[in-house]
Amino acid sequence: MTAQCVMVIxxxxxxxxxxxxxxxxxxxxxxxxxVAPFKAQNMSNNARVVAFENGQGEIGSAQYFQALAAMAVxxxxxxxxxxxxxxxxxxxxxLMGQVSAELSAMPWRGRSLMVWPQIAQALDDLCAxxxxxxxxxxxxxxxxxxxxxDIVNMRVALHCNAQCLLVTDIDRGGAFAHLHGTxxxxxxxxxxLIKGFVLNKFRGDAALLAPxxxxxxxxxxxxxxxxxxxxxxxGLPEEDGVFDDRSVTKGAANMTVAVVAYPRISNLDEFQPxxxxxxxxxxxxxSPSELAGLKPTxxxxxxxxxxxxGDLAWLRTQGLDAAIARHAEQGGAVLGVCGGLQMLGxxxxxxxxxxGNAPGLGLLPLVTVxxxxxxxxxxxxxxxxxxxxxxxxxxxxGVSVVGYEIHHGQTQQHVAMAAAGDLAEAVLPDGLGxxxxxxxxxxxxxxxxxxxxxxxxxxxxxxxHDPVPTLETVFDGLANYIEKHFEPGVLASLIVSPPxxxxx
Numbered sequence: 001m002t003a004q005c006v007m008v009i010x011x012x013x014x015x016x017x018x019x020x021x022x023x024x025x026x027x028x029x030x031x032x033x034x035v036a037p038f039k040a041q042n043m044s045n046n047a048r049v050v051a052f053e054n055g056q057g058e059i060g061s062a063q064y065f066q067a068l069a070a071m072a073v074x075x076x077x078x079x080x081x082x083x084x085x086x087x088x089x090x091x092x093x094x095l096m097g098q099v100s101a102e103l104s105a106m107p108w109r110g111r112s113l114m115v116w117p118q119i120a121q122a123l124d125d126l127c128a129x130x131x132x133x134x135x136x137x138x139x140x141x142x143x144x145x146x147x148x149x150d151i152v153n154m155r156v157a158l159h160c161n162a163q164c165l166l167v168t169d170i171d172r173g174g175a176f177a178h179l180h181g182t183x184x185x186x187x188x189x190x191x192x193l194i195k196g197f198v199l200n201k202f203r204g205d206a207a208l209l210a211p212x213x214x215x216x217x218x219x220x221x222x223x224x225x226x227x228x229x230x231x232x233x234x235g236l237p238e239e240d241g242v243f244d245d246r247s248v249t250k251g252a253a254n255m256t257v258a259v260v261a262y263p264r265i266s267n268l269d270e271f272q273p274x275x276x277x278x279x280x281x282x283x284x285x286x287s288p289s290e291l292a293g294l295k296p297t298x299x300x301x302x303x304x305x306x307x308x309x310g311d312l313a314w315l316r317t318q319g320l321d322a323a324i325a326r327h328a329e330q331g332g333a334v335l336g337v338c339g340g341l342q343m344l345g346x347x348x349x350x351x352x353x354x355x356g357n358a359p360g361l362g363l364l365p366l367v368t369v370x371x372x373x374x375x376x377x378x379x380x381x382x383x384x385x386x387x388x389x390x391x392x393x394x395x396x397x398g399v400s401v402v403g404y405e406i407h408h409g410q411t412q413q414h415v416a417m418a419a420a421g422d423l424a425e426a427v428l429p430d431g432l433g434x435x436x437x438x439x440x441x442x443x444x445x446x447x448x449x450x451x452x453x454x455x456x457x458x459x460x461x462x463x464x465h466d467p468v469p470t471l472e473t474v475f476d477g478l479a480n481y482i483e484k485h486f487e488p489g490v491l492a493s494l495i496v497s498p499p500x501x502x503x504x
Contacts, residue, residue: 007162011178023478025070037066045266057097077122196225235474237269302340309356341443389439403448
């Protein structure tokens with residue numbers, strides 16, 4: 001191995017590992033170093049399509065964005081194992097970009113033994129090709145019930161002798177106890193790899209933390225190397241969960257986009273750009289009352305789902321099916337993306353036991369049949385130039401869009417309804433997009449539409465007085481942030497510079 005490895009581990013999930021890893025990727029890439037991210041195992045329904053030697057596969061969205069921050073081409077080796085929860089007790093397992101039915105059916109401990117060689121090989125390959133590999137852990141390394149089968153935290157760190165930063169969310173309270181407890185539960189050889197503690201999401205005067213950081217260092221020998229102030233709108237898509245409800249729109253809100261947050265929501269990161277549209281309020285809804293005040297000019301979005309039939313059942317239990325139908329009947333815009341498109345149709349048919357049979361919401365005269373094989377690919381397509389929809393979708397007529405597909409279902413016209421003259425209009429080729437006869441209900445298999453500048457300009461051009469921040473500006477902002485708030489010299493001390501390269 002040639003690369004120096006820097007690893008971000010956390011006291012809990014949500015401590016800030018993903019965004020700090022992304023910031024480190026950009027920071028080291030700006031030092032003229034060749035950088036790659038790595039996370040041995042990610043559990044998330046947010047995934048992106050990446051190319052590899054046998055075609056196209058999936059990795060976690062966080063590693064996709066980390067690769068872009070590192071100025072690297074996203075690669076399946078950067079996230080060799082991806083777990084996509086379908087139910088509370090079951091996940092689809094994606095190994096090296098491809099779904100593995102065998103691994104999906106195995107118990108966890110047996111699975112970890114089987115996949116470790118491929119995880120280790122992926123890491124070794126990245127280390128051989130790069131100057132720095134920035135690694136993200138998962139959850140906490142001190143989950144002592146899982147330590148013997150660990151393949152994502154300290155086993156990875158020991159394998160590559162990673163220099164580790166242990167980050168905690170001080171806004172939750174108990175940060176110093178979390179740091180000390182995590183350190184205390186680790187074996188001595190693993191403790192030795194921790195080079196610094198990081199306090200994340202701090203609000204207030206940092207001087208008030210004294211003497212706790214020094215007391216903690218006296219107990220552990222490890223310094224607190226950064227206190228990172230709370231930063232609500234750094235611009236990086238969230239890896240898990242919905243965006244923070246406390247974020248605010250730019251200027252007075254004159255339009256609401258309500259995204260239905262069902263239990264198995266997937267690929268929600270694609271809506272991050274909507275937070276940057278002036279006058280637009282992005283709202284996550286889980287009850288009919290949250291849709292009651294919508295105007296016809298507001299939107300309802302049904303996002304992707306990792307378990308479409310289960311999330312449909314949840315919609316009905318909440319009464320959201322009727323609320324969505326009312327909004328559509330009043331001429332309000334409704335958009336379904338991937339699983340959301342499938343929900344908008346008349347029925348889900350599952351001959352292979354992939355997702356489950358279910359009646360749809362009946363807002364589009366379509367039927368979805370689930371295939372055993374998953375469609376995973378990058379896609380470029382153009383909306384029909386003949387599309388005569390009302391606002392807002394008419395603005396998309398003729399617009400070319402780049403995105404990606406990840407779905408088992410294949411959707412087509414309902415045969416009997418089509419024979420009776422009830423047809424959905426195909427607005428994208430190859431079954432990628434459909435609209436109802438009234439033009440206000442749109443369903444797409446294409447993820448990533450709101451990450452396309454041409455789409456944003458078409459839909460919101462009149463509101464975009466300033467350019468929407470790009471991912472590049474977000475990544476540079478993250479790097480600037482940690483450069484400002486880490487103790488001087490710490491980030492450089494975590495790596496050894498290759499000959500001729502000076503690290504700031």
